[in-house]
Amino acid sequence: MVVRNVDGVGDHDLNCLSIEELERHAYNMMDKQTRDYYNEGADSGSTLRENIEAYRKYRIRPRVLRDVSKINTEVKLFGHTNTAPIGVAPTAMQRLAHSDGELGTARACRNMGIAMGLSSFATTTLEDVAAECAGEVPNVLQLYLFEEREHSKKLIARAKKAGFKAVFLTVDTPFLGRRNLEIRNQFKLPPHFKIANFAEEEEPALADETTPNAPNQSRTRQKAKSSSKPGYHDGEKRVYPTGPITFHSHAANPTLCWEKDIEWLKEECCPEMEVWVKGIATAEDALLAVHHNVRGIVVSNHGGRQLNGALATLDALPEVVEAVQGKIPVHVDGGIRHGTDVFKALALGADFVWVGRPALWGLAYKGQAGVELMLKLISDEFKLCMGLAGVIKVEDISKDYLVKVDRSGFVSRL
Numbered sequence: 296m297v298v299r300n301v302d303g304v305g306d307h308d309l310n311c312l313s314i315e316e317l318e319r320h321a322y323n324m325m326d327k328q329t330r331d332y333y334n335e336g337a338d339s340g341s342t343l344r345e346n347i348e349a350y351r352k353y354r355i356r357p358r359v360l361r362d363v364s365k366i367n368t369e370v371k372l373f374g375h376t377n378t379a380p381i382g383v384a385p386t387a388m389q390r391l392a393h394s395d396g397e398l399g400t401a402r403a404c405r406n407m408g409i410a411m412g413l414s415s416f417a418t419t420t421l422e423d424v425a426a427e428c429a430g431e432v433p434n435v436l437q438l439y440l441f442e443e444r445e446h447s448k449k450l451i452a453r454a455k456k457a458g459f460k461a462v463f464l465t466v467d468t469p470f471l472g473r474r475n476l477e478i479r480n481q482f483k484l485p486p487h488f489k490i491a492n493f494a495e496e497e498e499p500a501l502a503d504e505t506t507p508n509a510p511n512q513s514r515t516r517q518k519a520k521s522s523s524k525p526g527y528h529d530g531e532k533r534v535y536p537t538g539p540i541t542f543h544s545h546a547a548n549p550t551l552c553w554e555k556d557i558e559w560l561k562e563e564c565c566p567e568m569e570v571w572v573k574g575i576a577t578a579e580d581a582l583l584a585v586h587h588n589v590r591g592i593v594v595s596n597h598g599g600r601q602l603n604g605a606l607a608t609l610d611a612l613p614e615v616v617e618a619v620q621g622k623i624p625v626h627v628d629g630g631i632r633h634g635t636d637v638f639k640a641l642a643l644g645a646d647f648v649w650v651g652r653p654a655l656w657g658l659a660y661k662g663q664a665g666v667e668l669m670l671k672l673i674s675d676e677f678k679l680c681m682g683l684a685g686v687i688k689v690e691d692i693s694k695d696y697l698v699k700v701d702r703s704g705f706v707s708r709l
């Protein structure tokens with residue numbers, strides 16, 4: 296049921312008043328294969344859980360008796376006005392959640408004035424997504440840079456033509472993390488869906504690909520092209536992925552490195568698109584990103600799906616912010632489930648946050664309308680948090696508004 300909000304802020308879905316509730320609804324709406332693929336983290340899932348728990352270590356120090364009658368949550372991103380410092384992180388294969396898929400997410404983002412990151416491995420083409428949002432929201436294409444440069448080159452050219460403003464090169468996937476439910480379920484994309492951006496390159500073999508990170512069946516089905524080529528490390532064999540582009544065979548690229556690939560990518564993208572890196576977790580790599588003139592970084596551990604045991608992103612954020620010293624924007628993702636989390640990430644120095652799974656849960660719940668609901672919940676919570684904390688402009692959110700509480704309950708100023 297939808298009712299008018301008593302405070303006049305908008306409509307409420309009485310069945311779903313928080314992202315926590317949204318997660319529960321979505322849980323029941325997704326088939327097991329999809330739910331497990333979307334929700335799980337690598338190995339024991341401790342990094343996935345810690346991404347969320349890290350936010351609970353901080354509490355807000357609200358200031359009062361400030362006129363907070365006019366709160367502005369807007370920020371600029373790639374020259375566009377975003378209605379809040381929040382975007383939808385790129386996640387693969389959204390049609391698994393709902394037939395609206397990436398188009399539903401794009402329409403929701405457009406309606407809410409929120410940036411959308413589109414995965415290379417979307418089930419909708421980048422042209423169709425761009426057409427939904429053209430000129431209204433800053434679209435970002437997430438890139439997995441393949442060893443076969445020609446595919447990536449074509450994709451980049453298409454993204455430029457479609458008006459994408461930036462590419463986020465994902466750098467935390469030299470190999471795919473080990474996701475045990477995915478292995479056990481022998482997860483694969485059902486044959487009626489396509490990895491749409493590569494449909495031309497795709498062969499019918501997609502539907503029966505094996506799960507790559509399962510022991511002893513990883514990439515041995517791929518033909519070895521030439522022993523002199525770089526390739527995946529598969530036991531003793533070096534195997535270059537040459538077959539159809541499937542999400543299992545091509546997302547990981549262990550050969551990527553700063554000098555060779557970042558420079559190449561900047562040349563390919565410039566001047567039309569900015570090159571960012573997604574998946575930075577240390578001050579050292581943040582400094583390298585600055586050194587290599589990337590335009591921004593996303594502190595991310597891929598939602599805990601890659602290296603389990605890695606630091607929660609909120610805990611990695613301060614060292615990255617300190618290293619970068621404002622030279623390039625620092626964004627963060629992972630574990631953001633409430634508007635107060637957005638506030639905390641910004642207080643610790645992030646310029647912007649991206650939410651991943653909550654958008655998938657929104658899609659599963661009600662397609663486009665569910666993503667809009669999720670964005671409305673988190674944006675409203677963020678605005679309310681600003682007002683209750685006594686802040687009216689996003690740029691005024693600082694570490695003065697936070698304290699850290701340790702395990703024994705000891706409270707310290709930052």
Ligand SMILES: Cc1cc2nc3c(=O)[nH]c(=O)nc-3n(C[C@H](O)[C@H](O)[C@H](O)COP(=O)(O)O)c2cc1C
Binds near residue numbers: 628649
């Ligand atoms: C099901 C799923 C698919 C994802 N696919 C991609 C992808 O294709 N490319 C990418 O860079 N990150 C991908 N991510 C990672 C997200 O962009 C983001 O880093 C992460 O979801 C943030 O954590 P959160 O889900 O806790 O918000 C994926 C995450 C999930 C949950």
Ligand SMILES: O=C(O)C(=O)c1ccccc1
Binds near residue numbers: 471
């Ligand atoms: O599942 C993922 O986390 C992911 O990023 C991905 C996307 C496409 C192919 C393989 C992995």
